[in-house]
Amino acid sequence: MNLAFVLALTLAAVDRPVIDLSGGRIQPLPLAIAKPLGSQETGTAVEAVLAQDFERSGLFRLLDSASFLAPPDEGMTGIDYSKWQTVGAQALIKANCDASADVSCEMRLYDVARGQELLHGTYTAPRPALRLAAHRFGDDVVRFFTHEPGVFQTRIAWVRESESGKQVMVSDWDGFGVQPLTGASINLLPSWSPDGRMIAFTSFREGGGAHLYTVEVASRQVRSLIGLGDFATGASYSPDGSRLLFSASQNDNTDVYVAQADGSGARRITEARGIDISASWSPDGKRVAFVSERAGTPQIYTMAADGSDVRRLTFQGNYNQEPAWSPKGDLIAFSGRDEHRVFDLYTVAVDTGKVTRLTQNQGTNEKPAWAPNGRYLLFSSTRSGKRQVWMSQPDGSNQRLVTSEKVGAADPAWGPLPGK
Amino acid sequence: MIGSAPPSLLAPQGRMPALPAVSLAIALHAGVFAAAFVLPRLFDGPPPPRKPIIAHLVALGRPRDPRLLPRKESPPPSAASRPVPVPSTAAAPSAAPRKPEPSRSELMERALARATGKADPETREPADPERVGSASGSVEGTATTAEEGDAYFTAVHDAILEHYVVPSVISERERLYLAASVLAWIGPDGRILSHEFQKKSGNAFFDQALELAIQKTRLPPPPAGLARSLRDNGVLLNFRP
Structure with missing residues (x-):
């Protein structure tokens, strides 16, 4: 009896169950932007740009300023954090702008729960570039939290559809500041050079078939790039900017080619019968994603940049097209036609081949294009009746309208990060 | 002639000397206490933690042809869209019987219902008529296949996961x-x-x-x-x- 008792005491350990929890809902961080101090005109304009950036980013949830309990004249120091905590803020932003000719704003970010300042700086810009000052601070806030660059200062290119043709346009990432880059012939499929100075595009501007051209963004000067075969289309700059992928049709066979960035030295890198098209670089420039009909239906494939080591990546669906390799390298976004004959956006994991659907029951969704930090996708969608450019996060969440064109907008391409 | 009687079986056969008996007892006790200290050290730390099997309700839906492109992963429908149970027309008994203790599966169902009811309906997408699951699944299900699990810990898991x-x-x-x-x-x-x-x-x-x-x-x-x-x-x- 003694023996049993002591052994029981000895061996009885704490029987504590363990539950593993993963898959928490990814939700934006509640953020309060306090009423600006100093010049109200400048401060309010900066606040509006910041608010839009943060809201669209999907990273932050802006709290309604009507609920704020802190006095509007609360300064940049001596903050009563309990008042901000009560309204649910986890982060707080304050701005104090000068009423000078140029924009000059002191902007700060605070951690409300711990009651400490996280970031501060003075942001200046000529008055016409007021949005840029706000975008810069916004990008600094994003980098502080995510340790990754923000995209608020980036620009995007897309094609304006009108009765007279299709024009390549550029705008800010949020659709503001739209500028035409080309005339109104039929111009398609813009692609940024990695330094953001040039855009290559496909055009029928000289009659006959489609061929490749470049336009310098600053001067809007258009130059012919590649006029190979019956048509040449779908240019894509390599990540280091030295080479160019494109597709061209010669002798009734469409293949993928690689050339120097100036269009010289074009070399065919696919040899299968049938169409090989829509080539897109991997972020390290070593592989290429493309569409091939070699197995009977258009599917997504990858190959080495010299055309060797071809691997089929998609096996679901019977019409997959427009691959775009993510900057992080793990996913390829594409559009695919489902059993209802509707094109939607998907991603396929490069390592596992797992396909994930991003859009559904929202019109036709096509032409995915990654943001340079890999956090967003641009695409075209007909969900509102007219084709417009939309953006979303890579899991399909946080879908937002970017363009509001009278006739339509398509073929988006996201420009590089500033300073690249 | 009276012979000598055989010795009783109950008669004392002779006693064990006290010293060896006490020594044996001490040795036995010492062995037990030694085991108390030594045995735990034979095992490498505490026993492995008990991990309950977290099993989720199987979603009501249709198995999908693997050759087709996938459907978008969809959350369970909101509480508002669930069918409201119709009260039975049968006469209720005048004196309500004492409520039986809820079963584990009922507890899990309740926890799930509460959690789902609290969710903000605006954040939920409309129900997908082609949702992947099982024909015998639940509208509140979240998994595509079934597994036997520990109902209470599944309820704990799901209740925390909701927040x-x-x-x-x-x-x-x-x-x-x-x-x-x-x-x-x-x-x-x-x-x-x-x-x-x-x-x-x-x-x-x-x-x-x-x-x-x-x-x-x-x-x-x-x-x-x-x-x-x-x-x-x-x-x-x-x-x-």
């Missing part, structure tokens, strides 16, 4: 290695009596989100067999994004 939010400002790369452990003690009424971080993640915003999730979570009362253990020993919650 488990990961701030989207945490980058995907950082999410890969973030992990935190919280020890929570649960009262007989299902209240979380107290909790403490056994291991923080190192990201203040992630840890703060876990703190909020535990504060907001309401659990069903544990079944009688688990109540004491959960009150005294608690349950260890390992969080990963």
Whole structure:
């Protein structure tokens, strides 16, 4: 009896169950932007740009300023954090702008729960570039939290559809500041050079078939790039900017080619019968994603940049097209036609081949294009009746309208990060 | 002639000397106590933690042809869209019988219903008529296949998960290695009596989100067999994004 008792005491350990929890809902961080101090005109304009950036980013949830309990004249120091905590803020932003000719704003970010300042700086810009000052601070806030660059200062290119043709346009990432880059012939499929100075595009501007051209963004000067075969289309700059992928049709066979960035030295890198098209670089420039009909239906494939080591990546669906390799390298976004004959956006994991659907029951969704930090996708969608450019996060969440064109907008391409 | 009687079986046969007997007893006790100290050291630390099998309700839906492109993963429909049960027309008994103790599966159902009811309907997408699942599944189901599990711990898991939010400002790369452990003690009424971080993640915003999730979570009362253990020993919650 003694023996049993002591052994029981000895061996009885704490029987504590363990539950593993993963898959928490990814939700934006509640953020309060306090009423600006100093010049109200400048401060309010900066606040509006910041608010839009943060809201669209999907990273932050802006709290309604009507609920704020802190006095509007609360300064940049001596903050009563309990008042901000009560309204649910986890982060707080304050701005104090000068009423000078140029924009000059002191902007700060605070951690409300711990009651400490996280970031501060003075942001200046000529008055016409007021949005840029706000975008810069916004990008600094994003980098502080995510340790990754923000995209608020980036620009995007897309094609304006009108009765007279299709024009390549550029705008800010949020659709503001739209500028035409080309005339109104039929111009398609813009692609940024990695330094953001040039855009290559496909055009029928000289009659006959489609061929490749470049336009310098600053001067809007258009130059012919590649006029190979019956048509040449779908240019894509390599990540280091030295080479160019494109597709061209010669002798009734469409293949993928690689050339120097100036269009010289074009070399065919696919040899299968049938169409090989829509080539897109991997972020390290070593592989290429493309569409091939070699197995009977258009599917997504990858190959080495010299055309060797071809691997089929998609096996679901019977019409997959427009691959775009993510900057992080793990996913390829594409559009695919489902059993209802509707094109939607998907991603396929490069390592596992797992396909994930991003859009559904929202019109036709096509032409995915990654943001340079890999956090967003641009695409075209007909969900509102007219084709417009939309953006979303890579899991399909946080879908937002970017363009509001009278006739339509398509073929988006996201420009590089500033300073690249 | 009277012969000598055989010796009684009960008659003393002779006693063991006291000293060897005491020595043997001491040796035996010493052995027992030695075992008490030695045996635990034979095992490498405490016994392995008990990990309940977390089983989710199988979603009501249709198995999908694997050759087709997938459907979008869809959440369960909101509480508002669920069919309202029609009260039975049968006459209710005048004296309500005493309610039986809820079964474990009922407790799980209740926890799920409460959690789903609290969700903001605006954040939910409309129900997908082509949702992947089983023809015999539940409208509230979240899994595509079934597994036998521990009902109460599944309810705990799901109730916490309902409030488990990961701030989207945490980058995907950082999410890969973030992990935190919280020890929570649960009262007989299902209240979380107290909790403490056994291991923080190192990201203040992630840890703060876990703190909020535990504060907001309401659990069903544990079944009688688990109540004491959960009150005294608690349950260890390992969080990963």
